Ligand code: ADP
């Protein structure tokens with residue numbers, strides 16, 4: 001996307017201002033403001049209870065906010081809910097599927113519900129081809145696998161060809177093969193639609209989304225291009241290394257090497273090996289140093305992995321970064 005410079009045909013597809021949702025004394029959303037441009041594929045990332053589903057339910061008009069506004073394509077969701085909703089396809093956490101219907105019956109039912117004006121046969125055929133449902137079109141939904149049921153959920157969301165599609169944790173409960181298939185489908189849909197996808201899995205948004213919005217306890221704690229978040233994770237100065245041999249020997253081999261700041265043994269040791277956390281100077285890749293230091297001292301390395309590709313670590317880093325940025329001012 002042409003971020004950073006003004007492109008006249010890029011406009012706000014979604015505009016959220018000061019959105020708050022309170023349940024009693026719990027703030028599920030706490031003063032969230034956000035803009036999403038036409039054509040963007042955005043990931044809403046956060047742990048369970050962060051407020052993802054609440055945000056999506058308000059965006060799609062299924063839930064009312066305590067305060068704040070939402071506009072879809074310039075249309076306020078409270079002022080003109082019918083027009084706003086026409087522009088959104090939604091796959092909620094619990095897909096609204098009728099298990100006793102066949103795929104054909106259900107999609108025709110949704111077509112009527114949405115008062116879709118396209119050529120029915122042609123439109124449903126095209127959708128089934130995109131989401132790969134053609135082979136199961138005549139089957140009863142309850143007999144389909146979880147992956148196919150999810151495709152049916154995606155199909156109902158895109159009937160009517162809405163410019164915005166919103167998917168709440170679309171890969172939860174699927175097996176790895178189904179996850180890959182659904183992710184590929186999301187990428188394809190992202191070429192033609194503005195997509196918002198929620199997940200608690202970092203690698204999922206990294207794989208599919210251009211921008212990542214991290215929410216925690218109802219607040220946005222990061223809103224960056226995926227490449228920025230990936231860089232923040234990769235700019236890692238801690239490694240987990242499993243090394244065979246005597247502890248004192250390992251520590252003396254690694255300490256005082258140029259670029260290595262700190263070495264600590266971690267957790268319990270196996271019979272002849274232990275895990276060490278090696279902290280290095282920022283911006284320096286000392287993996288070779290560690291390798292040669294161990295090789296010279298006959299200390300075999302069994303494992304070598306960067307620390308911190310987990311959501312928790314990204315949170316800590318971002319919270320850290322925000323605090324530092326504030327104290328810099
Ligand atoms: P997520 O989808 O990120 O897991 P949710 O939006 O479902 O998070 O929930 C955000 C917070 O709001 C949680 O603390 C949850 O317990 C609370 N919450 C959600 N729905 C309700 C409800 N209907 N009544 C009371 N609290 C709720």
Ligand code: MG
Pocket residue numbers: 052053054093168169
């Ligand atoms: Mg949820």
